[in-house]
Amino acid sequence: MSDESCIVERLDSIAELSEADRKLLSELERDAQVYPAGAILRSVDQFNAPLYTLRSGWACSIRLLPDGRRQILEIFRGSQIMGLNEVGLEQAQTELVALTEIEACPFPQKALLQVLAQSASLASLLFMTIARDNAVLQERIMNIGKKNGVERLAHFLLELKSRIGCDTNEIDVPFNQTVIGDALGMTSVHVSRSLAQLRKLGLLDTSGKVFRILDPAALADFGSFCPKYLSIRSDQAVSTAQWNVFRPGPTTQKVPA
């Protein structure tokens, strides 16, 4: 058990956390487990499915139609919480799948609700987190509903780059074109053709799994990408110290089973 775990770091970078909050959060990342690529962490219709904090690797949530059509709904990367949106539902609506080997920490829904109950500052931070997830989904609806293949792809690559967060224009894409297609509502064949088109436009260069964005500005313009929807505003997040005053002691035992 490491003291400085991923989620803590990430939320701490938005609003400085109190020691109590750090402790509460790190409870959610206690028992890290390794899952191989392709592992199904949670299947559809599971009752009371656990949530997971993702420490390393890539994962995604998938929804299937009866005839086998697949749609990837979210792609997860380190320091994200997976399954937040299932908290209010009886049964899980999506499957959770590891895209690469991952390290993830399962924890029960109840634990999340406890955190919400015990810390107002974390409640607001987590609320903002899921609100942001919401904005990301809306952006994806826009992308899939109103853009053609090449534009979708341009947007997708830039979002990926943005989420990886480093300054290079080289993205190591650890999954294949079928996955990209399932995320963007198109076939792998069409992904291949659209990538070719981006290359021909001089916006992209690919060698194996490494995608190099040649002209980020032009690509952003082309795919109507604007990263505003990705960042949580830190001024809105309340600094932690002043809140904890109002939340004395652990209230764990009060949470109904």
Next chain:
Amino acid sequence: MSDESCIVERLDSIAELSEADRKLLSELERDAQVYPAGAILRSVDQFNAPLYTLRSGWACSIRLLPDGRRQILEIFRGSQIMGLNEVGLEQAQTELVALTEIEACPFPQKALLQVLAQSASLASLLFMTIARDNAVLQERIMNIGKKNGVERLAHFLLELKSRIGCDTNEIDVPFNQTVIGDALGMTSVHVSRSLAQLRKLGLLDTSGKVFRILDPAALADFGSFCPKYLSIRSDQAVSTAQWNVFRPGPTTQKVPA
């Protein structure tokens, strides 16, 4: 100012609210205003945009591409909170538009954060609410990404019926086919054709703005509609009384501007 306002009623039906919680919530619905059909409640890129509780009528959130393409992201009806997902963001990503004449109550983001801070029971309820919104968006991504026009429409109509909540199979659809198309990522022309196809299949009957679903089960099967994603589980919601113990008094003044 009515004591029994819409949001209160709705959340109360999920988990019984304490008197204090009812009071807190109803603060969000104090100042009701009437907006005519077509009114833009909030435009894109607005800073610190207020939220709204919708008391009557229909509204939607819209996103535009530079070249004018429109995507409707959410369609709102009575007793919903509009703009929840913008809480964590600097600027609003979507436009908020009244589809019919509506009665809505604007309130500042700060007020929502205050509610989160002052009541753990409401924090968990609101969290579950936004988590459900999330599930609805995911369902829509599935719908748009992986289904053809007729299937999308079937699913859309059933979701509409489900959300109206009454038992009849007659839906009064208060907006035109262009709106439906913008919500489903298709043109109004294609909506018209798809509706015709549903009629030909004997699943639907339309006369003016009233849509009559002839065979809900068949339509659900056809559009792969399953309403599970729409309902918030009530067992997860904590009953209010036992929580409020831990949230003494108003803490309003502690909220940073």
Next chain:
DNA sequence: CGCCATCTTGAGGTCTATCAATTTCAGTGG
């Protein structure tokens, strides 16, 4: 009755899916 928005219908074109063949490439074993 006429006006206007909306809906319907037709024809042609574009985008994307499907099916299938070929190429590339990393890994494996000889």
Next chain:
DNA sequence: CCACTGAAATTGATAGACCTCAAGATGGCG
């Protein structure tokens, strides 16, 4: 070092879904 292998990517041809443009039909409303 090189052939073999299987997964992934590319490419071509064809079909279907959906869009666009445009012309009528419908229907509410003054």
